[in-house]
Amino acid sequence: MPETIDPIQLQELMRSDALFALIDVREWGEFSLGQILGVRNIARGSLEKYLAFLVPDRNVTLILLCDDGSRSALTAETARHLGFSRVTVLAGGLREWERAGGETYGGWSLTGKDYGERLLMEEKVPELTVSALHEMLNRREQVTILDSRPYPEFKASHLPGAHSAPIGDLVLAASDFASDSAIPIITNCAGRTRSIIAAHLLRRMKLANSVYALKGGTGAWRIAGWGDELASGDDPARAEPSASSLAAAQRFAARIRGEDHIELISPETLRARAASGELLYVLDVRPGKEYVAGHIPGARFCSATQVQFAADALVGVPNAQVVMVSSDDPRSTVAASILKGMGYPKVAVLDGGSPAWSRRGFETEAGTPVEIDYGQPAWLARFLQDFPSALGKLRQLPTSGIDLSRERVKFISATSLQESIGAKQPVIIDLRGAGEFATGHIPGARWLSRGWLELRIAEMAPPGASVVLYSREETRSVLAAASLANVGYCDISVLEGGFERWQRLGLPMEAGLGAQSELEEIAVAEIGLFGAGQFGYSNERMARYLKDEEALGRRYHRHS
Secondary structure, three states, rough: OEEEHHHHHHHHHHHHOOEEEEOOOOOHHHHOOOOOOOEEEEOOOHHHHHHHHHHOOOOEEEEOOOOHHHHHHHHHHHHHHOOOOOOOOOHHHHHHHHOOOOOOOOOOHHHHHHHHHHHHHHHOOOOOOHHHHHHHOOOOOOOEEEEEOHHHHHHEOOOOOOEEEEHHHHHHHHHHHHHOOOOOOOOOOOOOOOHHHHHHHHHHHOOOOEEEEEOHHHHHHHHHOOOOHOOOOOOOOOOOOOOOHHHHHHHHHHHEEEEOOOEEEEEEHHHHHHHOOOOOOEEEOOHHHHHHOEEEEOOOOOOOHHHHHHHHHHHOOOOOEEEEEEOOHHHHHHHHHHHHHHOOOOEEOOOHHHHHHOOOOOOOOOOOOOOOOOOOOHHHHHHHHOHHHOEEEEEOOOOOHHHHHHOOEEEEOOOHHHOOOOOOOEEEOOOOHHHHHOOOOOOOEEEEOOHHHHHHHHHHOOOOOEEEEEOOOOOOHHHHHHHHHHHHOOOOEEEHHHHHHHHHHHOOOOOOOEEEEEEEEHHHHHHHHOOOOOOOHHHHHHHHHHHHHHHHHHHHHHOO
16 A cells, blocks of 8 residues: 545645645546645646656655545656655545635646636736627727737637737737827736736836737636637737837836846856756746757756646656746746746746856757647647647657567457448447547447546446457557556457557548546536537636636635
8 A cells, every 4th residue: 555645735735835746636627626725737648658758857755646545546656666755645635625624626737727816816906808809999989908818819719909919929019009198008918927928018118108918818708608719810010019119028027027036047057967867847937949950958848828738747846946948038047937927936037148158158959849738638729829830740759668568468450340330240349539539439438537547447248258449549559458468358459559649541440438428527628619510619618617717716705
């Protein structure tokens, strides 16, 4: 049995400055429906691929949790095989956490969203409702609407008359946008967080303009019934910031580094500390094109515009040193300030950024970012909006133990499996996310995540049955086949090339959940606002999304 920690001990650890990683091993959809604030998510099925990336130091205290402790106990064994020496399980899981009075929240990237809600309350960031803005536009009042999302998101759909001003670029161009102090500025995003953070940054710049965050963003605009008024396409007024605006951004960056106690670290110091084996994370917050051309070895791509959403998926040990790198000080300083506000205690900025590193003649590497897919491809696509696909395919992380596991399993081709369907059909298990399963799966397949595999496989197939496993590609199903062999299943096959090959061959698929209707809430949580159809976007689901964000702010109302 693994070592355990109780909820009170966990709360004390989370308040300390110790180096630890807290990992929820449930599926993404389950995690999104209710989680402990500050926890990271790696579904058990992806542990061998992502744990060492998220937590590079195997001596760090690792706390695993699930709903009741059963899946995290299984995962603890896997983590020990991966070389992690200090593995602990939350006794009783989330159920025990809640019985002890611990709170859980719905949504994703909650550390960044919590920061936005805290700013709204503590810094009294003013909000403007979509109704008020709609009336202002109808009256043809002069307003400057700044869309704080990545440019591809802006191009897809934006408010009428809005300008693109992603958070990563906002302070660079802020003075240009604020040239007429009589015109109010309204920041917006798809929901709440980025518009609140953008408005807070503009207010910190002490502009003469009135600044408001649009409450609920384009989501609230759609809910109000004005979706057909949204525009799309490029921002014709998009231009490089003026010299005076860039100078103002530099002054702002220097000021907030002092106010937020953000350290400048020299290239020499960073290089020496990295070589010493210290656990530190280097986040490159430049645009994707610059990152691909060349970056500090081991640096992780993290667009400054998405840092509030992406950081938790890149930094598994929140109390470790984090160093922000850019080609300019304002961009990296703003990203560092956001990260500091999110609760990361040790955040520094590389002095002089990537140009200073290169001037020293220090080594760089070129290439695309690693894939940080935690079983939810739509979330990954959102994160990579600042990384156009034209720049190249994402780099795959190695999967520990995959070669040894591959030697133990047999494969079945897609065409052979297709021929067996309708005859002596094997039990076909889909190991992908519930949302992916609902969108499209092999006819007759049942969904069962790898996390539940050993615990629930007997409900679907007795040990003597013929079982075919498949995942998006082969990795997860190969590992799952090895796990089933360990519990007595002998006739196991893995779909060669996974579901991706099945799709490429144009073989039959079916959508929906079939007899597994109990998965609907999880499927909706995974597909949610990023998809279409039965399980995708709806105004009702958008409203719930906004309520989940607002729920984070109630803790600050209680303590005010």
